[in-house]
Amino acid sequence: MKKRILTGDRPTGRLHLGHYVGSLKNRAALQDEYDLFVMMANVQALTDNFDNPQKIRDSIAEVVKDNLAVGVDPKKATIFVQSQVPEIAELTIFFLNLVSLSRLKLNPTVKDEMRQKGFGDEVPVGFLIYPISQAADILFLKADLVPVGEDQNPMIEQSREIARRFNSLYGSVFPEPKGLIGDVGRLVGMDGQAKMSKSLDNAIYLSDSSDEVKRKVMSMYTDPKRIRPTDPGTVEGNPVFVYHDAFNENKGEVEDLKDRYRNGKVGDVEVKEKLFVALEGFLAPIRERRVQISDSDVADILEEGLKRVKPVARETIEEVRAAMKLPDFS
Numbered sequence: 001m002k003k004r005i006l007t008g009d010r011p012t013g014r015l016h017l018g019h020y021v022g023s024l025k026n027r028a029a030l031q032d033e034y035d036l037f038v039m040m041a042n043v044q045a046l047t048d049n050f051d052n053p054q055k056i057r058d059s060i061a062e063v064v065k066d067n068l069a070v071g072v073d074p075k076k077a078t079i080f081v082q083s084q085v086p087e088i089a090e091l092t093i094f095f096l097n098l099v100s101l102s103r104l105k106l107n108p109t110v111k112d113e114m115r116q117k118g119f120g121d122e123v124p125v126g127f128l129i130y131p132i133s134q135a136a137d138i139l140f141l142k143a144d145l146v147p148v149g150e151d152q153n154p155m156i157e158q159s160r161e162i163a164r165r166f167n168s169l170y171g172s173v174f175p176e177p178k179g180l181i182g183d184v185g186r187l188v189g190m191d192g193q194a195k196m197s198k199s200l201d202n203a204i205y206l207s208d209s210s211d212e213v214k215r216k217v218m219s220m221y222t223d224p225k226r227i228r229p230t231d232p233g234t235v236e237g238n239p240v241f242v243y244h245d246a247f248n249e250n251k252g253e254v255e256d257l258k259d260r261y262r263n264g265k266v267g268d269v270e271v272k273e274k275l276f277v278a279l280e281g282f283l284a285p286i287r288e289r290r291v292q293i294s295d296s297d298v299a300d301i302l303e304e305g306l307k308r309v310k311p312v313a314r315e316t317i318e319e320v321r322a323a324m325k326l327p328d329f330s
């Protein structure tokens, strides 16, 4: 039997280049070697969007299309919707007993997000516990590997802790999942902020038109200390070069640009124009594939995905109930 991968996306909008380098690239690359499961995390998306259910509903198809467009193959991968697997919710309830409030509050990603959303002490409990629900996402499937961006590492760590705790209390049910961080674990935003993110509005989307990509690239944040093209510039951590490293396959061109940038022999405009060309080379085929996928294709894929995932969920939940001495009248 092949080892399993489980990973997921919050359907709160279309996916961007950060999602690609963090996780999508690895999904497509590993779908032959592993049994790949991709979950549309709509229950998790509601934890901080419970007032906008329509957005979540509408985004599911967009996110499925993004996955297919980058090469996730529905013949090999099982793509399904979280809310259609209520066993995950049941497992979450059991896992809540295994984690303390103080442990939850240590999660750096949750801390950052709470600050960003300005929740303070009024944080909704559902949001605070989403790492526990995410552990249930991963463990119900007994996933071996979880491809994610670097910001999701604390969630994997939490899942491993819960698996260990459950196993020691009730008997060995869950394997400890491993995280797999993309080769660019965290892609900076185009505004130079640490993370490309929908909510920070600093992202290039996989489905952006060529004009949108051009506009975004040309207005990208670079080295703020460099005023004239003849000033020596800093390459390290400079978003334009981070993107060149991640997406420009012409490594010779990238090295030449870096060299000239450091020596004040190239303007930002040329560096950005070349980045635009590189990004277009990457995005144009994705865009083309994406428009060929219809909403009814998506519906069929999700229906098939649910059929495949359901028996796995049933099997795990029965094992869990038995381990926890819950009565079974079936």
Ligand code: TRP
Pocket (backbone or CB within 6 Å): 006, 007, 008, 009, 010, 039, 041, 044, 134, 137, 138, 146, 147, 148, 152
């Ligand atoms: N929290 C992840 C994100 O924001 C999405 C997600 C939900 C996920 N459940 C998961 C990722 C399980 C990996 C495994 O991107």
